[in-house]
Amino acid sequence: MNSFNVNFPDPFITTETINPYSEGILNDLSFAIKDNIDIKNQTTGYGSPGWVETHDKPVVNAICLEQLLCEGGIFKGKTKSDELAYSLVGVNSFYGTPINPKAPDRIPGGSSSGSASAVASGLVDFAIGTDTGGSVRVPASNCGVWGCRPSHGAISVAGVLPLAPSFDTVGILSQNGQILEKVMHVLLAEGYSKSSAVPSVCFVDDVFQISDEAIVQATRTIKKKITCNFKNQTLKLSEITALSVNFNELFLQLGFLLSTEIWNTFGSWVKTKKPKLSSGVEFSLSNYAESASRNDIQKILSTKKLFQNNLNKFLYAGNVLCFPTTVDLAPRLEEITPDFLAGEYVPRAMCVNAISCLSCAPQITVPIAEANGVPVGLSFIAGYGQDMMLIDFCNKIFNQCVGDL
Amino acid sequence: MNSFNVNFPDPFITTETINPYSEGILNDLSFAIKDNIDIKNQTTGYGSPGWVETHDKPVVNAICLEQLLCEGGIFKGKTKSDELAYSLVGVNSFYGTPINPKAPDRIPGGSSSGSASAVASGLVDFAIGTDTGGSVRVPASNCGVWGCRPSHGAISVAGVLPLAPSFDTVGILSQNGQILEKVMHVLLAEGYSKSSAVPSVCFVDDVFQISDEAIVQATRTIKKKITCNFKNQTLKLSEITALSVNFNELFLQLGFLLSTEIWNTFGSWVKTKKPKLSSGVEFSLSNYAESASRNDIQKILSTKKLFQNNLNKFLYAGNVLCFPTTVDLAPRLEEITPDFLAGEYVPRAMCVNAISCLSCAPQITVPIAEANGVPVGLSFIAGYGQDMMLIDFCNKIFNQCVGDL
Numbered sequence: 001m002n003s004f005n006v007n008f009p010d011p012f013i014t015t016e017t018i019n020p021y022s023e024g025i026l027n028d029l030s031f032a033i034k035d036n037i038d039i040k041n042q043t044t045g046y047g048s049p050g051w052v053e054t055h056d057k058p059v060v061n062a063i064c065l066e067q068l069l070c071e072g073g074i075f076k077g078k079t080k081s082d083e084l085a086y087s088l089v090g091v092n093s094f095y096g097t098p099i100n101p102k103a104p105d106r107i108p109g110g111s112s113s114g115s116a117s118a119v120a121s122g123l124v125d126f127a128i129g130t131d132t133g134g135s136v137r138v139p140a141s142n143c144g145v146w147g148c149r150p151s152h153g154a155i156s157v158a159g160v161l162p163l164a165p166s167f168d169t170v171g172i173l174s175q176n177g178q179i180l181e182k183v184m185h186v187l188l189a190e191g192y193s194k195s196s197a198v199p200s201v202c203f204v205d206d207v208f209q210i211s212d213e214a215i216v217q218a219t220r221t222i223k224k225k226i227t228c229n230f231k232n233q234t235l236k237l238s239e240i241t242a243l244s245v246n247f248n249e250l251f252l253q254l255g256f257l258l259s260t261e262i263w264n265t266f267g268s269w270v271k272t273k274k275p276k277l278s279s280g281v282e283f284s285l286s287n288y289a290e291s292a293s294r295n296d297i298q299k300i301l302s303t304k305k306l307f308q309n310n311l312n313k314f315l316y317a318g319n320v321l322c323f324p325t326t327v328d329l330a331p332r333l334e335e336i337t338p339d340f341l342a343g344e345y346v347p348r349a350m351c352v353n354a355i356s357c358l359s360c361a362p363q364i365t366v367p368i369a370e371a372n373g374v375p376v377g378l379s380f381i382a383g384y385g386q387d388m389m390l391i392d393f394c395n396k397i398f399n400q401c402v403g404d405l
Numbered sequence: 406m407n408s409f410n411v412n413f414p415d416p417f418i419t420t421e422t423i424n425p426y427s428e429g430i431l432n433d434l435s436f437a438i439k440d441n442i443d444i445k446n447q448t449t450g451y452g453s454p455g456w457v458e459t460h461d462k463p464v465v466n467a468i469c470l471e472q473l474l475c476e477g478g479i480f481k482g483k484t485k486s487d488e489l490a491y492s493l494v495g496v497n498s499f500y501g502t503p504i505n506p507k508a509p510d511r512i513p514g515g516s517s518s519g520s521a522s523a524v525a526s527g528l529v530d531f532a533i534g535t536d537t538g539g540s541v542r543v544p545a546s547n548c549g550v551w552g553c554r555p556s557h558g559a560i561s562v563a564g565v566l567p568l569a570p571s572f573d574t575v576g577i578l579s580q581n582g583q584i585l586e587k588v589m590h591v592l593l594a595e596g597y598s599k600s601s602a603v604p605s606v607c608f609v610d611d612v613f614q615i616s617d618e619a620i621v622q623a624t625r626t627i628k629k630k631i632t633c634n635f636k637n638q639t640l641k642l643s644e645i646t647a648l649s650v651n652f653n654e655l656f657l658q659l660g661f662l663l664s665t666e667i668w669n670t671f672g673s674w675v676k677t678k679k680p681k682l683s684s685g686v687e688f689s690l691s692n693y694a695e696s697a698s699r700n701d702i703q704k705i706l707s708t709k710k711l712f713q714n715n716l717n718k719f720l721y722a723g724n725v726l727c728f729p730t731t732v733d734l735a736p737r738l739e740e741i742t743p744d745f746l747a748g749e750y751v752p753r754a755m756c757v758n759a760i761s762c763l764s765c766a767p768q769i770t771v772p773i774a775e776a777n778g779v780p781v782g783l784s785f786i787a788g789y790g791q792d793m794m795l796i797d798f799c800n801k802i803f804n805q806c807v808g809d810l
Contacts, residue, residue: 021700038669056677060668063571063702070703153558153765156571156706158666165570166468166561189706190714261563263465264443272461295426297468298475301561301594309595360558385789 011098011117013045015077024071025182031073032118033128034111035081037170038062038159046161047081047092047111050275062159064128064170064187071186076124079114083281085130085163086262087111088138088349091336093278102144103374106330109139112173116143119173126174126183132163133258134353136171137365137379141325144367144375146180148172148391151384152360155187164261167254167357177366177395184391193392199320199382200231202240206247207323207352214371215324219378222368225401226322237355240321241310250307251351253300254358256292263289280341304358311359315383320393325365325377327352355381362387364394368402416503416522418450420482429476430587436478437523438533439516440486442575443467443564451566452486452497452516455680467564469533469575469592476591481529484519488686489671490535490568492516493543493754496741498683507549508779511735514544517578521548524578531579531588537568538663539758541576542770542784546730549772549780551585553577553796556789557765560592569666572659572762582771582800589796598797604725604787605636607645611652612728612757619776620729624783627773630806631727642760645726646715655712656756658705659763661697668694685746709763716764720788725798730770730782732757760786767792769799773807 013035020026035045038058045052061069069075080098082090090113091097098117100108108117112129116139119127129136131149140147148171155170162168170187174180185192203223208216226232237245262285269275270285277285315321327348331340356363361384365377380397382390418440425431440450443463450457466474474480485503487495495518496502503522505513513522517534521544524532534541536554545552553576560575567573575592579585590597608628613621631637642650667690674680675690682690720726732753736745761768766789770782785802787795 024703056673058669059672059676061699063665063669066665066699066702067706070700153571156666158570159669162567165563166558186703189703189710260468260471261561264463264468264564267464268461271464294466294471295475297471298429298591298594301472305594 009096009099011079011114011121011123012077013080013095013114014042018069018075020072020074021069022072025186026068027072029073029125029179029182030076031068031126031128032077032079032115032124033065033075034115034130035078036085036130036161037065037128039065039078042078044161047083047085047095048275048277049094050277051084054269054273054275058159060159063156064160067186067189079112079118079127082111082113083278084266085111085132085135086281086284088134088346089336089341090139093280097333100143100330103330105332106374107142107333107336109142109330111135112139112171115173116140116145119143119145119175126172126179129171129173130160131169131171132167133254133357134349136173137325137353137363138349140173141365141377142330142375146174146177146367147365147377148180148184149356149363150184150188150387151362154385154387162265164258164265166261167258177391177398180364181391181395184387188387190388193388195389197318198230199318199393200233201226201322202319203232203234204240204321204323205234205236207327210247210348211324211327212329214329215327215376218369218371218376219324222378222401226397229400240314241307243307243310245307247351250354250358251347253303254350254354255288256296256300257304259288259292260294260297263292280338308359312361312383315361315381315386320390321355321381323352323379325352325379329371329374329376360384362390364390366394366398366402414501414504416484416519416526416528417482418485418500418519419447423474423480425477425479426474427477430591431473432477434478434530434584434587435481436473436531436533437482437484437520437529438470438480439520439535440483441490441535441566442470442533444470444483447483449566452488452490452500453680453682454499455682456489459674459678459680463564465564468561469565472591472594484523484532487516487518488683490516490537490540491667491686491689493539493751494741494746495544498685502738505548505735508735510737511779512547512738512741514547514735516540517544517576520578521545521550524548524550524580531577531584534576534578535565535568536574536576537572538659538762539754541578542730542758542768543754545578546770546782547735547780551579551582551772552770552782553585553589554761554768555589555593555792556767559767559790559792567670569663569670571666572663582796582803585769586796586800589792593792595793598793600794602723603635604723604798605638606631606727607724608637608639609645609726609728610639610641612732615652615753616729616732617734619734620732620781623774623776623781624729627783627806631802634805645719646712648712648715650712652756655759655763656752658708659755659759660693661701661705662709664693664697665699665702668697685743713764717766717788720766720786720791725795726760726786728757728784730757730784734776734779765789767795769795771799771803771807
């Protein structure tokens with residue numbers, strides 16, 4: 001591990017070494033976990049002083065932490081999270097914003113901000129985050145590291161604080177694809193992919209269409225290499241799913257479903273305990289979560305299920321989706337204002353995040369380039385349950401199309 | 406609805422009519438929900454006075470309740486649960502044991518005891534329960550009603566109290582297969598099955614082998630009818646999964662994984678709040694949940710994933726498993742003693758429940774017969790995600806093989 005100490009905003013909220021229970025697949029690899037995952041006898045802070053004040057310490061580690069310790073992983077500490085994991089930007093007004101070491105004037109992204117920062121800084125080999133609406137993929141892409149949102153339900157969330165259970169996943173951020181493959185092997189408790197069938201790459205036209213020109217430029221070389229080396233096609237989401245979906249609708253659907261479930265998670269706590277919250281989270285809870293019209297739930301769930309079934313049918317036919325993980329470069333730190341957060345950045349990010357959120361399918365973001373010195377990630381999505389095939393395929397893509405760039 | 410009032414132990418913990426938000430698929434159907442599912446402004450009791458004392462009222466309904474109200478369902482009340490949903494028998498020392506109306510001297514089964522009792526008594530058309538380790542299937546079978554444990558993750562658990570998240574599901578108990586199909590259509594937010602392909606029935610030999618003779622006898626006629634009307638075969642689980650599984654191992658695996666996650670859910674609460682608990686639940690928490698050796702998690706999760714993948718592969722090849730839902734008739738009320746609960750009844754039930762728990766696959770129990778006046782349920786399991794096909798198939802089976810018995 002390339003560990004160093006410089007004077008930058010700390011990605012850790014606490015540090016403490018826990019040695020593994022036994023040797024295993026993760027021997028000699030160090031890791032950190034996000035501050036919404038239980039460690040025995042430490043308060044799980046959820047990036048929120050109000051949460052800390054109103055919750056007891058867990059008496060036992062989260063299942064995912066136990067799995068890593070069973071296989072030789074060396075625990076190094078707990079990383080900062082956005083407040084209640086309810087943001088994509090990585091700015092926490094109580095605990096500070098972890099540095100984006102690859103682009104120090106830019107936000108790290110969130111809510112697994114500290115996990116992305118710790119990995120990108122070389123402080124740990126990999127880190128565990130959570131991804132409900134993009135909270136692993138966005139910071140991984142912003143900080144130029146690998147990131148995986150697994151199939152929903154594939155990794156135990158026991159001992160992980162809930163946000164919106166239908167979308168909550170335990171995700172992984174790592175230095176490289178080999179480490180990511182090992183960690184997925186452990187956490188998914190599943191064998192390495194032995195399939196020799198190589199899927200066809202489907203570039204999702206809609207995402208490229210709305211991407212910032214700098215991102216389109218940055219992905220051009222690898223896209224060309226993929227085109228030369230792999231079966232491929234370019235389709236719109238409406239062609240892929242045989243549904244008249246547009247991105248704005250995907251954003252609205254995901255936003256609505258997240259909002260309703262988030263209010264199930266936090267409503268009673270907010271109203272009864274009146275915890276200390278930042279004005280930003282207070283605004284989101286009251287204007288999105290509490291306000292979502294719950295009479296619309298059934299209609300939107302039906303739309304989601306259709307999207308999920310049709311997209312997975314396409315993926316099971318031997319396809320993997322490919323598109324830029326984020327359609328905008330990581331914004332500059334000074335851009336993050338209430339006005340900015342009420343603007344187009346979050347909806348543009350969420351409509352892309354929605355593809356795997358709504359389909360329960362696994363997504364991996366691979367750091368493939370830089371644009372103006374800012375990392376750019378390219379994402380791949382396989383069918384629900386095909387996580388190990390997906391990481392194997394991403395490693396193939398990286399070795400053949402990026403390694404020699 | 407066939408509603409009546411007689412003097413028996415009440416399956417309800419509270420009654421209150423909530424009218425639907427709008428008309429829909431469930432028009433004129435009444436339902437109840439289990440006391441671990443949130444209703445706005447009512448304490449969610451979890452069958453536990455200690456829980457009630459230490460938790461605030463939810464400010465919003467669970468997602469599944471909203472879905473039913475969106476589609477015309479008429480809410481009638483909240484049904485009794487076993488304490489913390491941590492039992493299969495249906496006996497609650499604080500709130501009493503709901504009657505098994507089909508066999509009043511027998512236990513209703515649990516933990517969705519009140520839901521099963523309310524449906525079997527004709528007080529509601531259907532009821533919502535939860536099934537983590539068998540808590541819908543066992544009481545449905547004992548009380549002679551239909552019961553469905555859906556694919557894990559297929560129905561939102563937002564607003565439902567967690568027990569062991571990797572296994573928690575929202576399940577359904579209903580008067581008949583038509584109602585069950587409608588409710589699944591709503592809660593899964595998925596279309597009715599249009600597939601014309603009829604799966605092959607695979608009788609699971611291991612379950613029939615260990616079943617009580619009265620149950621084997623009771624299933625003989627329908628088994629013969631299925632054999633005449635449908636493609637079928639009889640296989641052992643080891644042949645189905647190509648793994649050397651035996652039932653005792655399945656029970657131990659499921660028991661272990663449930664125990665570890667249950668301690669993640671309740672550990673901090675038990676140790677910090679020292680809530681009022683029955684001696685039975687206190688014993689289980691301390692001797693199973695707290696004591697499970699967490700260094701073994703990874704090994705057992707790997708075994709589970711292999712079982713899950715291999716079983717689903719078999720099911721996706723066009724097979725549906727079939728076996729008695731419980732291998733013992735519902736025990737008599739007076740049999741339920743600490744000694745009985747420490748004996749063979751629970752392990753025998755759990756090893757059969759484990760098939761769908763460990764594979765995440767949907768299971769439906771169909772009331773098909775009686776033995777000595779006690780209901781007997783026959784279960785069917787389809788592949789993960791094939792819930793709507795499964796209920797369609799169960800209705801076909803019932804119409805062709807049971808309806809005219």
